[in-house]
Amino acid sequence: MSANHEDRHQSPASLDRALRLGIGGPVGSGKTALVAALCRTLGPVLRLGVVTNDIYTTEDADFLRRAGVLDPERIVAVQTGCCPHTAIRDDIAANIDAVETLEERFGPLDLVIVESGGDNLTATFSRGLADQQIFVLDVSGGDKVPRKGGPGVTTADLLVVNKTDLAKHVGADLTVMSRDAAAVRDGKPVLFTSIREVPEVYAVAEWVHGVVESWAHARAHHPHGPAVPSTNA
Amino acid sequence: MDAALLLLADSRLPAGGHGHSGGAEEAVRIGAITGPEDLARFLRGRLATTGLVAAALAAAACAVGEAAGDDGGAYAEPGAGAWRALDAEADARTASPAQRGASRTQGRLLLRSGRRIWPSPALDALARAVPEGPHHPIALGAAARAAGCAPHDAALATAYNAITGPATAAVRLLGLDPVDVHRVLAGLAPDLERVARASCATTAWEDLPAHAAPALDLLAEQHLRTEVRLFVS
Numbered sequence: 001m002s003a004n005h006e007d008r009h010q011s012p013a014s015l016d017r018a019l020r021l022g023i024g025g026p027v028g029s030g031k032t033a034l035v036a037a038l039c040r041t042l043g044p045v046l047r048l049g050v051v052t053n054d055i056y057t058t059e060d061a062d063f064l065r066r067a068g069v070l071d072p073e074r075i076v077a078v079q080t081g082c083c084p085h086t087a088i089r090d091d092i093a094a095n096i097d098a099v100e101t102l103e104e105r106f107g108p109l110d111l112v113i114v115e116s117g118g119d120n121l122t123a124t125f126s127r128g129l130a131d132q133q134i135f136v137l138d139v140s141g142g143d144k145v146p147r148k149g150g151p152g153v154t155t156a157d158l159l160v161v162n163k164t165d166l167a168k169h170v171g172a173d174l175t176v177m178s179r180d181a182a183a184v185r186d187g188k189p190v191l192f193t194s195i196r197e198v199p200e201v202y203a204v205a206e207w208v209h210g211v212v213e214s215w216a217h218a219r220a221h222h223p224h225g226p227a228v229p230s231t232n233a
Numbered sequence: 234m235d236a237a238l239l240l241l242a243d244s245r246l247p248a249g250g251h252g253h254s255g256g257a258e259e260a261v262r263i264g265a266i267t268g269p270e271d272l273a274r275f276l277r278g279r280l281a282t283t284g285l286v287a288a289a290l291a292a293a294a295c296a297v298g299e300a301a302g303d304d305g306g307a308y309a310e311p312g313a314g315a316w317r318a319l320d321a322e323a324d325a326r327t328a329s330p331a332q333r334g335a336s337r338t339q340g341r342l343l344l345r346s347g348r349r350i351w352p353s354p355a356l357d358a359l360a361r362a363v364p365e366g367p368h369h370p371i372a373l374g375a376a377a378r379a380a381g382c383a384p385h386d387a388a389l390a391t392a393y394n395a396i397t398g399p400a401t402a403a404v405r406l407l408g409l410d411p412v413d414v415h416r417v418l419a420g421l422a423p424d425l426e427r428v429a430r431a432s433c434a435t436t437a438w439e440d441l442p443a444h445a446a447p448a449l450d451l452l453a454e455q456h457l458r459t460e461v462r463l464f465v466s
């Protein structure tokens with residue numbers, strides 16, 4: 001870590017910062033709704049910041065601001081030049097800059113959520129940007145999606161399957177989705193949600209709170225060493 | 234040719250370049266760029282004006298890095314005053330506040346990545362001298378020096394950047410045939426070399442080229458006020 005605290009260009013291999021949580025997934029699966037729900041449930045107990053990446057400029061940031069779940073100044077929008085996957089994986093510079101800007105302005109923070117623009121099943125966050133990542137699917141995309149796998153479904157630290165309230169209308173079998181997801185995810189957790197019916201998303205919020213606590217614990221015990229928090233979900 | 238120059242000029246350099254269109258997004262929106270012929274004229278104009286100015290500033294920045302020395306032994310903060318003075322020269326040559334903002338953002342991102350890729354006391358000094366982020370050509374010239382390139386290389390990479398960014402943006406926004414666009418770029422190669430040579434002709438900073446492009450200034454200002462933006466600039 002740099003000894004000069006005025007220097008904003010420090011390397012990311014430092015625990016002296018908030019946990020960075022990436023939330024990715026296809027268009028319309030409920031990423032922004034999940035971010036809003038997490039802000040609503042965790043906002044009272046954690047110091048939060050949010051970075052949105054959206055090909056349609058500030059639409060997601062505006063949605064969150066209107067939802068009134070977080071001080072609008074704590075939501076920063078990043079333009080990705082038509083390349084949402086590039087901005088979270090291959091060239092994360094603009095997102096890192098946005099995260100550090102939030103930490104500089106409002107820090108110390110406990111959690112910075114980086115929401116990706118809607119993309120396909122191969123989009124994942126670079127470990128240089130996100131310490132932990134959630135991939136969000138929805139049942140209306142079809143119950144075969146978990147079986148198709150792809151890096152988002154197989155490697156995300158948490159897989160969220162949203163819009164369970166629509167399952168009966170689109171003929172999606174949640175048991176099949178659960179079984180297929182478990183088969184390709186090697187024991188990593190999967191949670192089913194209906195953000196419309198349960199806007200507090202208790203189970204996801206509990207998982208996020210758990211990884212933030214692990215991060216804080218690691219920070220307290222190894223203040224200068226890089227480490228990855230363990231997830232106990 | 235130094236292999237480091239290839240790394241520096243590569244659009245895959247993780248420094249946020251993919252989010253900038255250099256005015257091309259707004260030019261497409263108002264119908265000033267509709268196909269390869271319009272694009273070729275836009276790029277030729279950009280290269281001859283802001284492209285030349287940026288290339289000359291980058292060559293000068295590369296020479297500052299050279300003078301500061303990479304061992305860092307002689308000074309605690311090599312070149313801090315020089316960095317601020319050269320950055321002010323860039324400011325004076327950038328009339329549009331929108332372009333100033335975009336240039337500093339790109340410079341800050343490039344410097345953050347550059348310091349991790351090519352660690353050097355000169356880059357550290359630049360970061361301390363201009364904490365809000367130096368102008369992009371200054372960061373590019375300094376990074377070129379840290380990577381082992383000469384001022385002419387820095388100018389060539391900067392001139393190349395000045396046309397390839399908008400060209401790629403036009404491919405993404407208009408769905409142009411990428412081979413057509415690359416033929417346009419290949420046609421501009423002799424101009425790139427001329428600009429790079431001209432960029433190194435001046436040693437006194439006040440005599441550096443100061444070609445203005447009012448149309449690009451206006452595009453940048455309008456772009457910032459457009460509701461739907463896929464690119465930062």
